[in-house]
Amino acid sequence: MAEDLHIATGNKTEQYQSLIPQVRGILEGENDLVANLANVAAALKEQFGWLWVGFYIVKNNELVVGPFQGPVACTRIKKGKGVCGTSWAAAKTIIVPDVEKFPGHIACSSLSKSEIVVPVIRDQEVVAVLDVDSEKPDQFSLVDQRYLEEIVELIQF
Numbered sequence: 001m002a003e004d005l006h007i008a009t010g011n012k013t014e015q016y017q018s019l020i021p022q023v024r025g026i027l028e029g030e031n032d033l034v035a036n037l038a039n040v041a042a043a044l045k046e047q048f049g050w051l052w053v054g055f056y057i058v059k060n061n062e063l064v065v066g067p068f069q070g071p072v073a074c075t076r077i078k079k080g081k082g083v084c085g086t087s088w089a090a091a092k093t094i095i096v097p098d099v100e101k102f103p104g105h106i107a108c109s110s111l112s113k114s115e116i117v118v119p120v121i122r123d124q125e126v127v128a129v130l131d132v133d134s135e136k137p138d139q140f141s142l143v144d145q146r147y148l149e150e151i152v153e154l155i156q157f
């Protein structure tokens with residue numbers, strides 16, 4: 001497939017609906033995990049321009065930062081800590097409209113104002129989380145939850 005991403009305009013649903021078949025194309029026939037996580041993070045960053053998009057991977061009972069796009073981030077997060085560790089512990093997507101109001105939020109970048117974290121679940125275990133941060137407050141909704149959950153399902157772990 002061509003490596004160029006077609007950047008869609010329109011509302012968020014339209015943007016995700018344009019992006020998802022392209023993500024499928026990128027992942028098709030490739031089973032290298034780092035390559036796939038890197039390209040998914042890049043595709044999301046290119047389409048939506050968010051501050052930070054990336055993966056934390058469960059390793060030895062900690063989250064360790066994986067492929068991402070954006071400013072340098074904290075390397076390790078413990079279970080139950082921050083938004084990422086809370087999403088891992090609960091095995092649920094967490095939407096944070098205002099990071100300052102989330103108790104225990106880990107501020108990797110002071111520019112981050114809102115956040116969504118989606119767990120990647122395989123065989124009933126959280127194996128990673130997808131973390132997305134925006135410089136603007138209240139940027140994530142159930143639309144993002146639905147499509148980001150769909151996108152992480154496409155990745156072969």
Ligand code: SME
Pocket residue numbers: 052073074077081082083084085104105106107108109112115131133
């Ligand atoms: N804010 C996250 C930490 C990761 S960075 O935002 C990239 C958290 O509270 O878990």
